[in-house]
Amino acid sequence: MTNVNTRDLDTLAVSKLFWRYAIPSVAGMLVTGLYAVIDGVFVGHYVGSHGLAAINLVYPMVMLQVGLGAMISMGVATRIAIRQGAGDMAGARGALLAALLLLALFGALIPLFGLSNIDALLGWLRADGQAEVREQAYPYLWWMLSGAVLTMGQMLVTYLVRNDGRPGLATVLTTLGALLNILLDYVLVGLVAMGLEGAAIGTLIAESVVLSLGLAYFFTRHAGLRLRLCALTPDWRALWPVIALGAPSLLMELNLAVLLYAHNYQLLQWGNDLSVAAYAVAGYTESLFVLVIHGLAVGMQPLLGHATGAGQPERVRAALLHGLKVCMAIGLAALAAVQAFPAAIAGWYSDGSAELIEAGSRALQLHLLAMPLDGLVVVGCTALQAMAMTRLALGITVSKTILLLPSLGLLPLLMGLDGVWLAMPLVNLLLGMLVMAIMWRELRRLLPAGQRMQAGA
Template sequence: MLRWPSFIALYRNDAMPHTNTHIRDLDTLPVSTLFWRYAIPSIAGMLVTGLYAVIDGIFVGHYVGSHGLAAINLAYPLVMLQVGLGAMISMGAATRIAIQQGAGDMRAARGTLLAALALLALLSALLPALGLPNIDLLLSWLKADVQPQVAEQARGYLLLMLSGAGLTMGPMLLTYLVRNDGRPKLSTALMTLGALLNIGLDYLFVGVMGKGLAGAAIGTLLAEAVVLILALAYFFSPRATLRIKLGQLRPDWLGLWPILALGAPSLLMELNLALLLFAHNRQLLVWGDDLSVAAYAVAGYSESLFTLVIHGLAVGMQPLLGHAIGAGQPDRARAALLHGLKVGLGIGVAAWMAVQRFPAWIAGWYSDGSAELIEAGSRALRLHLLAMPLDGLVIVGATALQAMALTRLALGVTVGKTALLLPALALLPMAMGLDGVWLAMPMVNLLLGVAVSLLLWKQIGQLQGVARAESS
């Protein structure tokens, strides 16, 4: 077993590159080289972060079946609330600490770190205190009580996930802060360790011991507890720049509001996703049944793998594009944008072809062998993911607009997806039944894809025009 001091020692030289070298590379190296240098670690980090939910889905599908998949999908909006709160603290604290460190105020940065930990402790106590006494009301609100088997699995899962709310939020916060402390490799290693532990523990509790969704929750929480302990130990070690000492536990209480304000967009983004999941679940129960919800889980887990890759790609493109815009390099900005769009569309087309060609095989990842689940999951995959290339285009496009400081347009794309999807979910099933629920997302992605394409075409043309004017 790898001991904590050895684990830290592996990354003792894991420091951020010198600023001048970093900027020189952004100015001089080929855009294609820089693109993959940034995109590959970003994609890997996104995949590791998202593996927890996908791993749970695979084990639940194999060992519990369609009732388990339906239960976890119906209960998951509440887990997404916890994730959103964790993302709010993480992004808010990381942003504030980065600003304070940049200004050379290490004392203030340490105070913000301690304030974030105090806020984490408060929410870790508040969420179970509010949720556990009202578990039956929450299950009813989520429609997770539609069938006794579904209700039993969802109840066991939510009881544990609410009880361990701090273990859902804490690792996200600490790994963000470890990365901000100049240890990106250590942060990635901790997340990878958590994902690997989750696989082993899920197999033990769900596959071997047969504890169902409760077993999946236990495996997830134990894996996250290990990551939380190791990351927290790092900040008490001499390796940490923002080292925490027991005699200097002075949180910056006035920094709580800036943390919340800076992190609010991350919370809103996660709440938006939770709302869309909740809306889909509701309509699937109206026009279908719990098997339809299980089929949606199959499509949703598969979609999440694709979107994690595309998000990683977009996040990797962002610093290249943003730096080129800020440095007044329109030709390099145009090259970075075109490269990101081409790669994103290529991945989208490849993923779409795989889904359309092998839906039963993909659905089999999440199935206990049930022919009904594989058939329903295959139809959900083919219809719900019909516009995958355009979905990828929208994600990359929104990130590109944000990187070019076109914040209102980027926000309009994000908000527009929800604004269009909710009416589509309400209206399409009236004409098409259950298939209308599956086709709501592709139709919205088609409309947004066209709009984003026109916006980006305009930006590419403007960048090309500026580059020509500068060269003449």
């Protein structure tokens, strides 16, 4: 980040800085979400419910890659922001190079172990139960495992570019990738009729373009943390801090992967492939919401991290308060839209099947009942990470799985298939109340001593 941008983080009004970072970040995440959502739209229209079921059943493996990418990205973004806040530009540059080293390592290990065990993975994911589902699932998983470095890499470079004081450029990169993915989906899935294989290939090509352009930026004179071919020495001491700071992001995605698998398992137990396809409809819709909220949280991260490193509690509090207010407003608006127009939303992912629209509408209305609190948990955990309160963020993230797995097992015994849909809202209600209490405590702690005593009185 340039000195001008660093001075801005120290001096400009937090409300102005919040929107400067949050708007491009939310837009970028929303555009990024189109990678998966557009895949779902094209698959639903051109492949049908078997295609939606296939992509939903194998997606936990893709989420593992996303989790590793999120771990590296959030870890290095936080490390860089804190180092820059402390005035250590050399340490920030070394952390960036350490993150690229981690990317190369994981990008090699995933296909090495995944491709040699792909049949076992399909069986474990229960994607081989029906011939039509397996026919679509196998090539999709093969391509996504092969291109793991692209999935993680495009995520990393957009974080790094944003943290380098270029949120607008990060948005341009993600927008370019999403538009390219839409075009390739139309050609490969719609025109050439390659099914899920075409969707995977289109996604990886788009991600490769974003990764290439993002890396190229850091070798130009416009980059604050400029890299030079003659001096590419990572800070080995930053490897563990990057992993540790990003661990909650990895666990958050791993939780989502485990929960997706658990939902798929229970849906096949209490329903059928159509139920899994309906869950895909709800999942794609939820992913757009979560990505918007995650974009909001990521936009807050440079402000929170820098102010924490610079010892400015009043600016930390102001940024956190802005984020929480906007998060709840978005959550309430999204909930109202889902409850009012479920059939219209489900129709986006249907080839005209009335059964899929009916099942998808039911899933949307029940499964997404607690969207505002779901968003609060995401923003709260990311904020705690950015303020270097990693253990607390980690505990909240793990609690989601601890609570949801028994809920998924017990509620269907009482309510049948509806119990599967309602397990997540119940857990989000419990965790949302916990995060609300923690955020209230942190907001009070960040008050000046005099105001804190007055508030206590």
